Amino acid sequence: LAGVSIGTVDRVIHQRGQVSGDTLKKVMKIVEKVHFRPDVLASTLASKKKFRFIILIPDCHDDSSFWKAPLTGMKKAIAEISHFGIETIYLHFDQFDPVSFQHQANKAIRSKPDGLLFAPVQYLQSVEFVKSCTENNIPYVFINSNIEELDYLSYIGQDSIQSGYLAAKLMSLGFVAGSEILVVNISKQIANHRHILKRNKGFENYFEDHPGIDVNINTINIENTNQEYVDHSLGKAFMKFKNINGIFVPSSRVFKVATYLDKMKKKIRLIGYDLIEENIPFLEDGTIDFLISQKPVEQGYFGIMALLNHLVLKKDGKKNLYLPIDIITKENLKYYLEY
């Protein structure tokens, strides 16, 4: 249409330069007019370019199996897009160990990936790492946790504050006046785990917004995650607060509290996070009443897709993808597991 060769059209489409101003304008005009979009199939077939994605997330075998799920979602996505010729490298780190993180982060940079999928769970270390990504021109997608002030390509995860707010609503359903609630933070690094703090905040906000609900909230921090220590700490709390009608655990480690309650034969409303395998039996037997789910599989899936869209298909989606906050009970558990 423009009276130029297909090679020239290719140069303007991909802004590879070496085109005279006149030709450039002429071609661009026609591209606009006929809404020309290059065929992705033909393009990736002809292009010899291979992409390398690096996935930098916590270990799947620490004291909670949470990180298995995002991995499942990533593998699903990678299988679907296998024909685009993408190489993926997984790098896992200990989420409580900055040294382990830095080691893997350096590896990531050295492999010169085209894109990075990254869970920035350690705040300070993540900020530092991301600097060298920017220096090396490596675009990165955040999943699970967000650091708003950085220049990430996309964030995929939950609104943590709102999830705590929801938990409070579920906690308060049919509650009797004068009830006491125990909030149990179980984490080695509570100050560094910002999303846990946000969940606490949301939980408290709810009761501030609903002063009519007559409850008393007591919070304890358990900084050692092993079961004996948790049992001991809970025992002390029950001595101190006599009238506990509900427990909120703002992390996937709710199964540790469930283990204690089961042992003590206490039936108290219990709400926690995440459909990890350790929590399932307690949801089934009624020890845990509600689990709030972060859609971890989708986090992984859409994380990979965000990289694909940016690097391969050249079309970006939403910058922040807030996933729905799923409520899981004994009664709807089954189909969340199968899906």
Added chain:
Amino acid sequence: LAGVSIGTVDRVIHQRGQVSGDTLKKVMKIVEKVHFRPDVLASTLASKKKFRFIILIPDCHDDSSFWKAPLTGMKKAIAEISHFGIETIYLHFDQFDPVSFQHQANKAIRSKPDGLLFAPVQYLQSVEFVKSCTENNIPYVFINSNIEELDYLSYIGQDSIQSGYLAAKLMSLGFVAGSEILVVNISKQIANHRHILKRNKGFENYFEDHPGIDVNINTINIENTNQEYVDHSLGKAFMKFKNINGIFVPSSRVFKVATYLDKMKKKIRLIGYDLIEENIPFLEDGTIDFLISQKPVEQGYFGIMALLNHLVLKKDGKKNLYLPIDIITKENLKYYLEY
């Protein structure tokens, strides 16, 4: 590797015949050995074949806007796979009118589609229609409702019985003894809408399984969906049952009951189905406590993908895809809307 031409390899890969037994075996052996899988990209690029999908679902502008959502999901899927050269034709029918359905169903057959995405909401008519699909060799995917005994390619939707069961659990949270519950079926064709009956069943099952909960369930059927008639019927019910503490509406028409309750300034626990626009303001203002969602967008999305996988990519997924039963409240509404 087999010492034959690429044309011959193509013949055995796609079982197009015209290959001698010896060559066939030789090639198949090597295909196995090297795990040869034809490149989908190159394949669809070279193939001039275009696919035609027909989408046969109810109108989006009847007395509930439910069917907009699956349409959204379908369009999302179609946009993603646009490079595969697929033509889509939408045929809508009035879900309460068998004649309208048959008219569109005939059109569907006449357009000789390669695949059909279909919501079999009218039981008898659907069974009849599907027969001619089979005669014409048209594979079909069910969404939203299932007819188990037919030979569908895939079903994508919810376990209706279990969703009613879950609704009952939510209804009973913190309920006082001696409560009365009203179940309100609003449908012109309750007997033909099997999934509504299944939801009723599940709801009742829960209380049978939990005899400790002291409630009384009363069911009314409202066969005319206009608001005045609904108001009138509810008025009568409230005269008859004095102690109603909860209302369950096993369909998206829960907003009609909410409208009545608002008008009468009654605050009663209200549970219904589907995040349709008519229900949203009532969830926000607290008139509706819980909505059970069927993931309608996903129904449409995965419906299209099931056809793509079967016809284009030649790899089938699960036959029955039961979607999770989402619980939606005022507090987690926002991110279900955005997602």
Added chain:
DNA sequence: CTGAAAGCGCTTACAG
């Protein structure tokens, strides 16, 4: 700055 040519991994007539 521009065009012609080869090639990506397939499919599809066509000739024998």
Added chain:
DNA sequence: CTGAAAGCGCTTACAG
């Protein structure tokens, strides 16, 4: 029954 050739819509050197 089998192979050679053209072509799908691009990208990528290469020559000028």
